[in-house]
Amino acid sequence: MDNLIDLPDAEGFFGDYGGKFVPETLMFALQQLEDTYDRLKQDPDFLKTFDHDLSQFVGRPSPLYFAQRLTEHYAGPQIWLKREDLNHTGAHKINNTVGQILLAKAMGKKRIIAETGAGQHGVATATVAARLGLECHIYMGAADVQRQSLNVYRIKLLGATVHAVDSGTATLKDALNEALRDWVTNIDNTYYIIGSVTGPHPYPMIVRDFNSVVGRELREQSVKLFNKFPEAIIACVGGGSNAMGIFYPFIQEPEVKLYGIEAAGSGLETGRHAAPLNDGQPGILHGAKSYLMQDKDGQVIDTHSISAGLDYPGVGPEHSNLKDSGRAQYLAVNDEETLRAFHMVTRMEGIMPALETAHAFAALDYLVETFNPTDNIVINVSGRGDKDINTVATMDGISLD
Numbered sequence: 001m002d003n004l005i006d007l008p009d010a011e012g013f014f015g016d017y018g019g020k021f022v023p024e025t026l027m028f029a030l031q032q033l034e035d036t037y038d039r040l041k042q043d044p045d046f047l048k049t050f051d052h053d054l055s056q057f058v059g060r061p062s063p064l065y066f067a068q069r070l071t072e073h074y075a076g077p078q079i080w081l082k083r084e085d086l087n088h089t090g091a092h093k094i095n096n097t098v099g100q101i102l103l104a105k106a107m108g109k110k111r112i113i114a115e116t117g118a119g120q121h122g123v124a125t126a127t128v129a130a131r132l133g134l135e136c137h138i139y140m141g142a143a144d145v146q147r148q149s150l151n152v153y154r155i156k157l158l159g160a161t162v163h164a165v166d167s168g169t170a171t172l173k174d175a176l177n178e179a180l181r182d183w184v185t186n187i188d189n190t191y192y193i194i195g196s197v198t199g200p201h202p203y204p205m206i207v208r209d210f211n212s213v214v215g216r217e218l219r220e221q222s223v224k225l226f227n228k229f230p231e232a233i234i235a236c237v238g239g240g241s242n243a244m245g246i247f248y249p250f251i252q253e254p255e256v257k258l259y260g261i262e263a264a265g266s267g268l269e270t271g272r273h274a275a276p277l278n279d280g281q282p283g284i285l286h287g288a289k290s291y292l293m294q295d296k297d298g299q300v301i302d303t304h305s306i307s308a309g310l311d312y313p314g315v316g317p318e319h320s321n322l323k324d325s326g327r328a329q330y331l332a333v334n335d336e337e338t339l340r341a342f343h344m345v346t347r348m349e350g351i352m353p354a355l356e357t358a359h360a361f362a363a364l365d366y367l368v369e370t371f372n373p374t375d376n377i378v379i380n381v382s383g384r385g386d387k388d389i390n391t392v393a394t395m396d397g398i399s400l401d
């Protein structure tokens, strides 16, 4: 297992997955980014600034919190919550944008672009761009612009420009295509902040490294609070950045089980889901090889999930390799189970999780029975649920107008 932690290799591969499948014009920009990152990640001043921003702007470290009533309810293992929902802007995504904006600054780039689905990465990017006074453009599928009007307005309040993308299904994958197009055209002055452990090398590595602060904190906190590492870590998986960030510092600890939870949408058997690791095949999308939801001709198919942040046909290449190697296991829970978990956690703990996160909670129904009362398991609470209140109300048949 030692070698899993040394990935990606020099070409950007995690086993069979990853790489950089991009046009010639982007190759130079990706190399420039990789060189800059390789230099800065060993630079004490850079690391000090990153640490400072994580503590003073994001509010880290996030607590490792004991979920008393959930633990009593399941009467199985001790259940702990890693509270990424308490970060500034309400999710784990800010860890990565705070890091990448420092790379942009170091590279002298004055213009920032990003893609966004539900709008969370758009908000996290517009937030750090505002802080440094940089011009910022956010690409978002036109359908998502409609569905996520509150986040669209938040992005605009932060001074960024939102570009609605009409092509394809007008959702996240189309926004990503458009952002890549912008980057090719404006490569000299533009930095592209990718929002998950996806895209061409070196992005999956960089986004993982910046989010790994979560797993590093957990190593210290678990030893302090219960004298050992947890028996298991559970995290939802869209592109896979919150999961990678908490998994990575434990990859070489075989006693810690790693569970990634994908969105089964209407059910895996219906085909209406967003679970490429559970029901997909390897293919190439957005510059990297990974498990992918595609038809038998290799065409990317439409996804469905109650949670916009998990509604993506691909997944980060490192997760594909962790799946094939058996180091992590990937389950999927459906919309209905997720909604039930959302309500249960909200009422039982006084913590309203994001619908993405509620997938990780829903998996407890399947996982708790495999553990003893002396075991400790940790759920990564990737974000808070305020953004999802309209969706939940609609699902519950309640009108807020």
Ligand SMILES: *Cc1c(COP(=O)(O)O)cnc(C)c1O
Residues within 6 Å of the ligand: 091, 092, 093, 120, 121, 195, 196, 197, 236, 237, 238, 239, 240, 241, 242, 243, 309, 310, 354, 356, 357, 382, 383, 384
């Ligand atoms: C975006 C988002 C996710 C999914 O993205 P990953 O890259 O898989 O982490 C999960 N939870 C929340 C709260 C999000 O905003």
